[in-house]
Amino acid sequence: MTDNASNGFTRRGLLAAFAATAVTAAPTYANAFGFLRGAGDVRRIRMYSGRTGESIDTIYWIDGEYIPEALNEITYFMRDWRTGTTKDIDPRTIDIAVAAHRLLDVNEPYMLLSGYRSPQTNAMLRSRSRGVARNSLHMKGQAADLRLRSRSVSQIYRAATACNAGGVGKYSRSNFVHMDCGPIRTWGA
Secondary structure (H helix, E strand, C coil), X not given: CCCCCCCCCCHHHHHHHHHHHHHHHCCCHHHHCHHXXXXXXXXXXXXXXXXXXXXXXXXXXXXXXXXXXXXXHHHHHCCCCCCCCCCCCCHHHHHHHHHHHHHHCCCCCEEXXXXXXXXXXXXXXXXXXXCCCCCCHHHHCCEEEEECCCCCHHHHHHHHHHCCCCEEEEECCCCEEEEECCCCEEEEC
């Protein structure tokens, strides 16, 4: 049995190599999430909501197939908590969050601040903040605002950006990172 650390191989180093590979060779979702194929091709999401007190811990993908019942659970969990309305959550958004989570090498679940937003909720939030887009991908079930206690906004932002898939917004003052499955772009201070 050899010690990987003494050979220069560490878990953190391997994750960094995977991230670099994803950034340089992954202009599409299929390539960007190639590094998710490792643990028997299983994808799991863990989140909790401070707004509703609910949590979710579910495997939503096994061996190349999304699990419809798990996606339904995720859709309900990520509902507009103000109105109780749901919209199917695009699984690509979950894939981006899971990929970033793996790069961060944490066990802690994400805190979900915002998933799906009804047009009414989006309009109300837009009237209160310049940072809310008129045609937000939240209203299409294609975005999530997430935070981790054990990682900074900058760390989460860098991990999500390394996935090179979708939009990643850094909201340092509000302590969260926006991830969506729209066009590849970044923003934030």
